Amino acid sequence: METLLNDFSPGLFIVQTILLLGLIFLLVKFAWKPILTSLNEREEGIQGALEAAEKARKEMQNLQADNDKLLKEARAEREAMLKEAREIKEKMIADSKEQAKVEGDKMLKQAQAAIESEKKAAVADIKNQVAELSVEIAEKVLKEQLADKDKQLKLVENMLGDIKLN
Amino acid sequence: MKEVSRSVGNLLLLFTLCFSLQSFASSDSEGEGTVSSADEVNEYILHHIKDSHDFHLFSYTNGSGERKHVGFPLPVILWSSNGLVTFMSSEFHHDDSGKVVVEKNGSKFVKLHSKIYELEAGATEVEFDEEHHAVNAARVLDFSITKSVLGILLVGLLMLWAFSSLAKQYKTKKVPTGFGRVLEPLVIYVRDEIAKPNIGEKKYRKFTGYLLTVFFFIWILNLLGLTPLGFNVTGQLAVTAALAVFTLFIYTFSGNKDYWMHMLWMPGVPVLIRPVLAVIELAGAFLIKPFSLLVRLFANISAGHIVVMSLIAIMFTLKETLTVGGATVLSLVLSFFITLIEVLVAFLQAYIFTMLSALFIGMAVAEHDHDHEHDAHGHEIPDAEDVRGDFI
Numbered sequence: 001m002e003t004l005l006n007d008f009s010p011g012l013f014i015v016q017t018i019l020l021l022g023l024i025f026l027l028v029k030f031a032w033k034p035i036l037t038s039l040n041e042r043e044e045g046i047q048g049a050l051e052a053a054e055k056a057r058k059e060m061q062n063l064q065a066d067n068d069k070l071l072k073e074a075r076a077e078r079e080a081m082l083k084e085a086r087e088i089k090e091k092m093i094a095d096s097k098e099q100a101k102v103e104g105d106k107m108l109k110q111a112q113a114a115i116e117s118e119k120k121a122a123v124a125d126i127k128n129q130v131a132e133l134s135v136e137i138a139e140k141v142l143k144e145q146l147a148d149k150d151k152q153l154k155l156v157e158n159m160l161g162d163i164k165l166n
Numbered sequence: 167m168k169e170v171s172r173s174v175g176n177l178l179l180l181f182t183l184c185f186s187l188q189s190f191a192s193s194d195s196e197g198e199g200t201v202s203s204a205d206e207v208n209e210y211i212l213h214h215i216k217d218s219h220d221f222h223l224f225s226y227t228n229g230s231g232e233r234k235h236v237g238f239p240l241p242v243i244l245w246s247s248n249g250l251v252t253f254m255s256s257e258f259h260h261d262d263s264g265k266v267v268v269e270k271n272g273s274k275f276v277k278l279h280s281k282i283y284e285l286e287a288g289a290t291e292v293e294f295d296e297e298h299h300a301v302n303a304a305r306v307l308d309f310s311i312t313k314s315v316l317g318i319l320l321v322g323l324l325m326l327w328a329f330s331s332l333a334k335q336y337k338t339k340k341v342p343t344g345f346g347r348v349l350e351p352l353v354i355y356v357r358d359e360i361a362k363p364n365i366g367e368k369k370y371r372k373f374t375g376y377l378l379t380v381f382f383f384i385w386i387l388n389l390l391g392l393t394p395l396g397f398n399v400t401g402q403l404a405v406t407a408a409l410a411v412f413t414l415f416i417y418t419f420s421g422n423k424d425y426w427m428h429m430l431w432m433p434g435v436p437v438l439i440r441p442v443l444a445v446i447e448l449a450g451a452f453l454i455k456p457f458s459l460l461v462r463l464f465a466n467i468s469a470g471h472i473v474v475m476s477l478i479a480i481m482f483t484l485k486e487t488l489t490v491g492g493a494t495v496l497s498l499v500l501s502f503f504i505t506l507i508e509v510l511v512a513f514l515q516a517y518i519f520t521m522l523s524a525l526f527i528g529m530a531v532a533e534h535d536h537d538h539e540h541d542a543h544g545h546e547i548p549d550a551e552d553v554r555g556d557f558i
Contacts, residue, residue, distance in 0.1 A: 004403060007402075010404070011307050012402060016318060027330075028375035032333075039353070
């Protein structure tokens with residue numbers, strides 16, 4: 001212990017203190033401060049670059065997702081439009097068919113009505129003609145038959161019977 | 167490469183040892199300047215781990231039997247009773263036993279075991295008592311550029327040059343090139359592994375400059391101590407004491423209210439125990455912590471030097487039992503491997519000193535909000551106190 005204390009040199013202690021103080025001061029001013037600042041800046045730069053890259057990647061992903069979404073929407077829209085068109089087409093066809101049927105029915109009815117009325121007219125006409133012919137025949141028969149009284153009666157009888165039958 | 171230079175270093179040290187043992191003996195006559203016995207080896211080793219006033223490289227004995235010392239003198243700067251005195255250390259003529267008296271400014275100086283003494287007025291030579299203490303001379307305040315101071319200056323300039331050129335590189339490019347590429351990870355290592363975890367994300371920045379300086383200062387000087395130049399700066403008590411005092415000042419003056427509160431009037435314990443705890447805490451903060459710092463570094467580095475030199479000395483001390491060849495091989499193998507370990511210790515001690523400094527600073531500035539921080543997974547992040555608990 002005594003040797004150790006004897007070895008301790010106060011002069012060297014003071015010199016070392018002064019030199020170390022100077023060394024710390026100079027190194028901090030000319031070396032450590034700029035080095036640490038640059039290191040921090042560089043690390044922050046790297047951090048920033050990494051974050052920016054990550055952000056860009058996310059944005060790209062978002063963009064991709066947006067694109068996908070748009071594409072999907074477009075596809076769905078096209079699908080919808082096609083479906084609508086098909087429906088319209090079918091509806092039109094159905095409508096046309098319906099209309100045609102209605103029209104046809106109407107025409108058929110008209111035709112039937114016309115035929116009916118024609119038939120009625122024809123029947124009426126035939127009746128008239130038959131009546132006229134009957135009258136003419138009757139005239140002729142009467143002219144002929146009236147000469148014979150029995151025959152006249154018989155004729156009338158026959159005629160009446162015919163008419164009834166008719 | 168490092169190993170190669172280290173082993174070359176060992177060989178040179180060996181060379182130095184072979185030719186220059188006890189080179190600081192007062193007499194230059196043949197026989198006295200060399201070392202072969204165990205006692206002489208011990209003396210040489212103990213001399214080496216001390217600071218020295220001249221830069222001695224090696225000694226040899228020339229053809230006419232004279233001891234020659236190769237090296238260069240360093241300036242001696244003393245604050246004596248007659249004011250500031252300066253002269254070159256060569257005026258002591260390599261004397262280390264107080265025989266050569268240098269007279270300057272009316273004061274007489276002798277050098278004794280690497281320390282300079284001023285003789286009392288009227289005395290012409292130093293007198294010793296039975297325990298070999300000088301009785302008529304006193305230590306003077308010695309501001310000399312000793313070998314250690316030279317080492318500190320060299321390392322300081324080296325660090326200034328290396329790190330300011332690294333700092334300059336960042337002005338023009340994002341990533342340093344060349345040697346800066348080696349330095350940058352070390353700086354980041356100290357910042358991320360020592361400063362940040364011990365002091366905390368918010369406050370580490372203010373103290374990182376000191377921690378970086380201390381880390382590289384100690385590390386480089388430790389490594390320099392392993393070279394055959396024989397610097398033993400971090401094995402000087404005065405140097406490690408100055409470093410420890412810096413740490414003490416920093417954590418004392420940056421301590422916040424909580425730190426002083428916990429030290430002087432510990433909350434959460436019975437009032438009667440608080441003064442006792444305060445005494446313990448005060449002793450811990452002002453004596454034990456800095457003392458452990460300074461002794462740990464000093465002892466490790468000194469021990470390293472002593473072990474390496476002792477292993478080299480095996481070739482002298484075991485010469486008779488193992489023959490010259492055997493002793494030399496054993497000594498080389500052992501000292502080679504211990505030097506490898508010393509390279510590791512050089513880093514480890516720098517790391518430990520810096521880490522503990524950071525820890526002490528972290529304890530002084532820690533925020534005691536009494537609910538511990540949680541990380542993203544909900545686990546507790548250990549704060550400085552928990553770390554300290556684990557550590558002790």
